[in-house]
Amino acid sequence: MSRLLESESDAGSTSSNVESMKSERNPYTVQDELEEYAKKLNLLALGEDRNELQLGDGSSVSLEESTGNNKTGNVVVSTAPRTTSPILTHLSPAGHEAVKQVLSKTQGMPKKLRIKFQAIGSVAQVSPQSAQISSSQPFSVLVTFLRKKLKLATVYCYVNNSFSPAPQQSIGDLWNHFRVKDELIVNYFSGVAFG
Amino acid sequence: MDEVRDRVWRGSLNVRVSVCPELLLTELSESQDTNLGFVNIIVPRDCYLALYLPNIIQKLESQLRISVSDYYSGWWFEIEGARMPWNFPVGALYDSSTGLNPSNRSSLHQENSVHVWHLMLRHGQHIPNGVIPLKNGIDQIREFWMHQWKQACYILNGSAKQVMSLSKPDTLTFWQSVIHRDLTKFEPIRQKIIPMPNAVRFIPLRIHVALPDVRLVEPICKAVDNERDVELGDVLAREFPEWFEANEESSNIAKPVIQGIEVPLSALVWEVYQQLSSFDGFLHISLCLQAENQTV
Numbered sequence: 001m002s003r004l005l006e007s008e009s010d011a012g013s014t015s016s017n018v019e020s021m022k023s024e025r026n027p028y029t030v031q032d033e034l035e036e037y038a039k040k041l042n043l044l045a046l047g048e049d050r051n052e053l054q055l056g057d058g059s060s061v062s063l064e065e066s067t068g069n070n071k072t073g074n075v076v077v078s079t080a081p082r083t084t085s086p087i088l089t090h091l092s093p094a095g096h097e098a099v100k101q102v103l104s105k106t107q108g109m110p111k112k113l114r115i116k117f118q119a120i121g122s123v124a125q126v127s128p129q130s131a132q133i134s135s136s137q138p139f140s141v142l143v144t145f146l147r148k149k150l151k152l153a154t155v156y157c158y159v160n161n162s163f164s165p166a167p168q169q170s171i172g173d174l175w176n177h178f179r180v181k182d183e184l185i186v187n188y189f190s191g192v193a194f195g
Numbered sequence: 196m197d198e199v200r201d202r203v204w205r206g207s208l209n210v211r212v213s214v215c216p217e218l219l220l221t222e223l224s225e226s227q228d229t230n231l232g233f234v235n236i237i238v239p240r241d242c243y244l245a246l247y248l249p250n251i252i253q254k255l256e257s258q259l260r261i262s263v264s265d266y267y268s269g270w271w272f273e274i275e276g277a278r279m280p281w282n283f284p285v286g287a288l289y290d291s292s293t294g295l296n297p298s299n300r301s302s303l304h305q306e307n308s309v310h311v312w313h314l315m316l317r318h319g320q321h322i323p324n325g326v327i328p329l330k331n332g333i334d335q336i337r338e339f340w341m342h343q344w345k346q347a348c349y350i351l352n353g354s355a356k357q358v359m360s361l362s363k364p365d366t367l368t369f370w371q372s373v374i375h376r377d378l379t380k381f382e383p384i385r386q387k388i389i390p391m392p393n394a395v396r397f398i399p400l401r402i403h404v405a406l407p408d409v410r411l412v413e414p415i416c417k418a419v420d421n422e423r424d425v426e427l428g429d430v431l432a433r434e435f436p437e438w439f440e441a442n443e444e445s446s447n448i449a450k451p452v453i454q455g456i457e458v459p460l461s462a463l464v465w466e467v468y469q470q471l472s473s474f475d476g477f478l479h480i481s482l483c484l485q486a487e488n489q490t491v
Contacts (some may be wrong), residue, residue, distance in 0.1 A: 123308060159349075160349065160354075160355075162341045162345050162346075162349055162354070162355035162359070163343075163345035163346045163349065163355055164342045165342070165346060166282055166327065166339070166343075167327060168280075168325055168327075173413040176415055177350055177397070177413065178349065178350075178414075189232075194345075194359070195338065195341070
């Protein structure tokens with residue numbers, strides 16, 4: 001079972017350490033969802049996510065270089081249900097203009113934000129410890145990045161040693177609310193650290 | 196205020212969950228019987244719809260062409276073809292996705308009629324982007340909800356200490372009160388997390404926007420700014436200046452709807468938070484655009 005999971009999650013990995021073995025024993029973890037979620041992001045051809053991770057794996061500059069190439073954000077944005085869409089055709093001219101303005105604003109430039117990774121317990125510290133990432137990326141990108149970088153089947157990530165955000169929550173929002181000295185501190189462990 | 200909390204807690208939605216035709220038994224999907232393939236339920240506004248997955252699927256199980264091995268994993272809901280995340284209170288999703296205009300609601304309501312929200316239940320290996328896959332059933336939902344509370348607590352108090360230091364029985368009772376819809380048990384524990392008015396750091400807000408696309412905005416909002424209590428209109432005018440012009444209520448093209456109620460822009464955010472915030476510690480505001488001749 002654990003072998004299967006391992007080969008599924010990271011094809012090139014043979015060096016499974018104690019932590020990863022331990023975490024693989026429980027096949028139903030929240031992290032599996034994140035993992036699956038990240039896989040889905042890839043499946044759905046959200047290209048920047050994948051590029052970012054590959055670059056992160058291959059170079060010590062980690063997220064810094066890759067986020068520079070980010071053209072669009074990939075925090076989940078979906079189309080409105082059909083029932084609400086007709087409202088758009090009934091808007092007053094002023095309303096129409098306002099919706100257009102909001103649209104153009106959301107397509108604006110995402111900021112680059114600084115993230116600091118801190119290992120909990122016996123898990124290896126990633127190097128470099130700090131990285132920069134676009135504000136429009138979802139939190140799941142960080143989880144996937146750490147999982148690949150550390151070659152672990154599962155990584156549990158927390159903000160400020162406290163809570164684990166939803167995978168699709170935007171890093172920009174998290175940074176705005178929870179940054180410490182202009183860095184968002186992301187703590188990680190191979191198992192559950194804060195229930 | 197207790198009465199408002201009680202009414203908010205008891206707020207409910209009539210939902211018809213239809214099974215995606217691909218999942219129905221062939222003979223049923225071809226049959227003319229219109230009483231098959233769906234279930235009608237009343238769900239509390241202030242809860243996760245995913246908590247009702249087992250009830251819904253159990254009722255429909257005999258009509259499905261797949262054998263059900265897990266009541267959570269692989270299932271998701273859709274609203275009119277748009278995927279629906281489970282990790283927000285269902286009431287907030289309803290308000291924003293239907294563009295609810297509470298002042299129109301009574302005029303649309305006719306005698307002997309019930310308004311029903313139509314959702315579609317789907318199942319598959321590839322859960323759509325934006326829906327958190329459920330792999331560990333109700334335990335995962337509970338854990339997720341606790342982390343939402345810790346996040347809200349952090350915004351309110353500057354740390355998650357109030358939630359993290361809850362006793363084990365309190366933590367258990369807190370969740371049980373959500374499952375059993377017991378406000379008398381929920382409220383005392385909630386009060387342990389919420390700070391005194393003069394100690395509020397920021398207010399946990401989530402603004403749901405469905406148009407022109409589905410988005411979530413999480414603004415930073417103080418209770419008091421420059422020695423003045425912050426009003427709902429202040430936050431909205433700052434985040435959506437095109438939609439809300441400060442002090443000109445009549446010209447606004449959108450309405451803030453919270454728990455199905457249209458809230459005046461002059462309401463104080465901290466007071467609104469105390470009365471209308473959700474079971475996950477956040478105040479969910481749905482922005483509903485108003486059409487010129489609104490018939491929706």
